Amino acid sequence: MSDLTDLYQEVILDHNRQPRNFGELVGADHKARGHNPLCGDQLNVYVTLAGGGVIEDVRFDGSGCAISKASASLMTEAVKGKTLADAETLFKSFHELLTGDPSVHAAASTELGKLAVFEGVREFPVRVKCATLAWHTLHAALSGDTERVSTES
Amino acid sequence: MTIDTIPKTDAKKAPAAFDVERIRKDFPALSLSVYGKPLAYLDNAATSQKPESVIEAEANWYRESCANVHRGVHALSVRATAAYEGARRKLQGFVNAADAREIVFVKGTTDAVNLVASTFAKSRLDPGDEVLITGLEHHSNIVPWQLVCEERGAKLRVARLNDDGEVDMEEFERLLSSRTKMVAVSHISNSLGTINPVERMIELAHARDVPVMIDGAQAAPHKRIDVQALGCEFYAISSHKMFGPTGVGALYGRLDLLASMRPYQGGGEMIRTVSFESTEYAEPPARFEAGTPNIAGAVGFGAAVDYLLAIGLDKIEAYEEGLLAYATEKLSAVPGVRLIGTARHKAAVLSFVIDDVHAHDVGTILDQEGVAIRTGHHCAQPVMDRYGVPATSRASLAFYNTREEVDRLIAGLAKIREVFGV
Structure with a gap:
C-alpha cells in the first residue's frame, strides 16, 4: 500500500497547512533543536513542565516537509498534559508503528490515537526520519540534552 | 580478447542526426520501471547512468585482464598496465592535455581537490594569505580549502552571487589581491547549473600570477574541455558524472607543477627508492597514485570517454540546450513554481x-510517478542560504533525456x- 494518499492523509495535510502549537514558547524550561541534514529540516521543540513531571505546555517552530511538520504538530497535541513517562511510551509506540513488525504494532495503535495516521510512512522508509524528527527533539529537550539533535547521529 | 574492444569512432564520422531513442538503448537502466511506471531519470548531476560499453569494459577487464599494474612481468600484468595507461591517454585526449603524465587518476573530483589543497596550496600558503572561491561551490570545493586555510592561518574569500545565480565578476576581481595564492572555482554549478566564465576568471587570476583550479565535475558530461586553451593549472573531473564507473576520476595538473609537488599519500607505486632513512619519490603521475589504483574503474572511465567522443560533445551540448530551453519554458509556466538559478x-x-x-x-x-529528481541542499548549503x-x-x-520525460x-x-x- 504505497499509495500517495496513504502517506499524505487528510489529517497530515491539515496539520501541515495549519500546524498546532506553532511558534516559540516563551519561558520554556526545556528546549532542543532538531536537524535532518538529509533534507535540511530544522525544528525547535519547547516544553514547560509542571509539578509531578507533567508536560504543561509544548510548542515547536522551524521549517520542514509536510511529514515532519504534521508530525511535530500532532505530537504537541498528543503529549500535552501527559507525564514524561507516558510521553516516552508514546514515542516508543510511534516508532514501532513506523519501523516495527506490523503484526505487533496493531495492538499499540489504539493508544496512538490520531498519531496512527502516520502508518503509511512505513511504506516510505526514507521518510521515517521526517516523522520521527520532532519526537527525537522532544526526547532531547526533556532529557536535558541541549546539543543539536541530528537524525544522522 | 583485448581491452580496446570499444570501437573508436571519430566524432566527425558520427551520424548527423542526434538520435536520442537510439542512444537510450545503449543504457540498460533507462528501460527500468519503478512502481510500474517507466523510469524518467532526471538526477544526472548526482550521478549518471552507464552505457553498456562502459559496463562491459569494466566487466571484461575483470574477466580477461585482471592483474596489478606496473609490477609484474607476466602477460596479464602487462595487459592490465596497457589498459590502465591506455585509459590515461584517453583522458589526456578528453581534456586535451599536452602530456599523458599530466593526468593523475584519483577517486573523484573531491579527492582531486583535496590532493591539490593539501599538497600544492598548503606549501604556498602563509599566514594572512588567501584562497578565493565563489558562492556557487559544492561542499567539496569549499571544505578542503577551509581545512588547508585553517592549518596555514590563511583566509578563505568568497565571491558573491547575483540574484540570477551568477558570480559577481566585479567582486571576484576586487577580491583578487597580492594576498591571493589560489583560486578554485567550479566550471558549472551542480545546484543551479550556472556556467561560470572560467576563461575570464583564469585571465584575471593569471594577471596577478595566481594559479587556478577548476572543478569540472559538472562540466565534463556536457561540454568540450580544453585545458590548454583554458590555461588553468589544475582541472578535476569525476568518471561517474560522465557515464563512467563510480570511484574514479582524473586530475589534470600542469606537468611542471605536479613535478614540484610533494606526494599526497605514501605507499607502494609512488616511490623510486625506499630505505628507512629516506625515500625518493616517483615522477608524476605515479607520485600521486599510491597503492593499487582503481584499475577496472579507470578502464571503464576510458570507455566512457570513447562513448562521449563517439557521440560528440558539440552535439550533446546543442541537444541539451534545446532540452533545457523546453524544460525551462514548461516549468516556468507551472503556477507556484519558482526557478532558482536563471x-x-x-x-x-x-x-x-x-x-x-x-x-x-x-x-x-x-x-x-517514476520521475527521479534530487531534493535537498545538493551539498551546496551556502547556495541555499543565498536564496x-x-x-x-x-x-x-543528460543527453539521453527527452521532452517526453520533461512532460512527465x-x-x-x-x-x-x-x-x-x-
Whole structure:
C-alpha cells in the first residue's frame, strides 16, 4: 500500500497547512533543536513542565516537509498534559508503528490515537526520519540534552 | 580478447542526426520501471547512468585482464598496465592535455581537490594569505580549502552571487589581491547549473600570477574541455558524472607543477627508492597514485570517454540546450513554481521551489510517478542560504533525456498540486 494518499492523509495535510502549537514558547524550561541534514529540516521543540513531571505546555517552530511538520504538530497535541513517562511510551509506540513488525504494532495503535495516521510512512522508509524528527527533539529537550539533535547521529 | 574492444569512432564520422531513442538503448537502466511506471531519470548531476560499453569494459577487464599494474612481468600484468595507461591517454585526449603524465587518476573530483589543497596550496600558503572561491561551490570545493586555510592561518574569500545565480565578476576581481595564492572555482554549478566564465576568471587570476583550479565535475558530461586553451593549472573531473564507473576520476595538473609537488599519500607505486632513512619519490603521475589504483574503474572511465567522443560533445551540448530551453519554458509556466538559478549561461540543471510544498514532499510524489529528481541542499548549503531556501528540487538532464520525460516531470508537479491542494 504505497499509495500517495496513504502517506499524505487528510489529517497530515491539515496539520501541515495549519500546524498546532506553532511558534516559540516563551519561558520554556526545556528546549532542543532538531536537524535532518538529509533534507535540511530544522525544528525547535519547547516544553514547560509542571509539578509531578507533567508536560504543561509544548510548542515547536522551524521549517520542514509536510511529514515532519504534521508530525511535530500532532505530537504537541498528543503529549500535552501527559507525564514524561507516558510521553516516552508514546514515542516508543510511534516508532514501532513506523519501523516495527506490523503484526505487533496493531495492538499499540489504539493508544496512538490520531498519531496512527502516520502508518503509511512505513511504506516510505526514507521518510521515517521526517516523522520521527520532532519526537527525537522532544526526547532531547526533556532529557536535558541541549546539543543539536541530528537524525544522522 | 583485448581491452580496446570499444570501437573508436571519430566524432566527425558520427551520424548527423542526434538520435536520442537510439542512444537510450545503449543504457540498460533507462528501460527500468519503478512502481510500474517507466523510469524518467532526471538526477544526472548526482550521478549518471552507464552505457553498456562502459559496463562491459569494466566487466571484461575483470574477466580477461585482471592483474596489478606496473609490477609484474607476466602477460596479464602487462595487459592490465596497457589498459590502465591506455585509459590515461584517453583522458589526456578528453581534456586535451599536452602530456599523458599530466593526468593523475584519483577517486573523484573531491579527492582531486583535496590532493591539490593539501599538497600544492598548503606549501604556498602563509599566514594572512588567501584562497578565493565563489558562492556557487559544492561542499567539496569549499571544505578542503577551509581545512588547508585553517592549518596555514590563511583566509578563505568568497565571491558573491547575483540574484540570477551568477558570480559577481566585479567582486571576484576586487577580491583578487597580492594576498591571493589560489583560486578554485567550479566550471558549472551542480545546484543551479550556472556556467561560470572560467576563461575570464583564469585571465584575471593569471594577471596577478595566481594559479587556478577548476572543478569540472559538472562540466565534463556536457561540454568540450580544453585545458590548454583554458590555461588553468589544475582541472578535476569525476568518471561517474560522465557515464563512467563510480570511484574514479582524473586530475589534470600542469606537468611542471605536479613535478614540484610533494606526494599526497605514501605507499607502494609512488616511490623510486625506499630505505628507512629516506625515500625518493616517483615522477608524476605515479607520485600521486599510491597503492593499487582503481584499475577496472579507470578502464571503464576510458570507455566512457570513447562513448562521449563517439557521440560528440558539440552535439550533446546543442541537444541539451534545446532540452533545457523546453524544460525551462514548461516549468516556468507551472503556477507556484519558482526557478532558482536563471543565469544567462546555463547547463541543463533546473533547481526550483514550489510555494507551500517542501522539496522532500515534491521528491516523494514525483518518485511515485517514476520521475527521479534530487531534493535537498545538493551539498551546496551556502547556495541555499543565498536564496533563503532550506532546500530545492532539482531536475538535472543528460543527453539521453527527452521532452517526453520533461512532460512527465510537469505532469508530476500537477499531481503535487492536486495532493497538496495548492
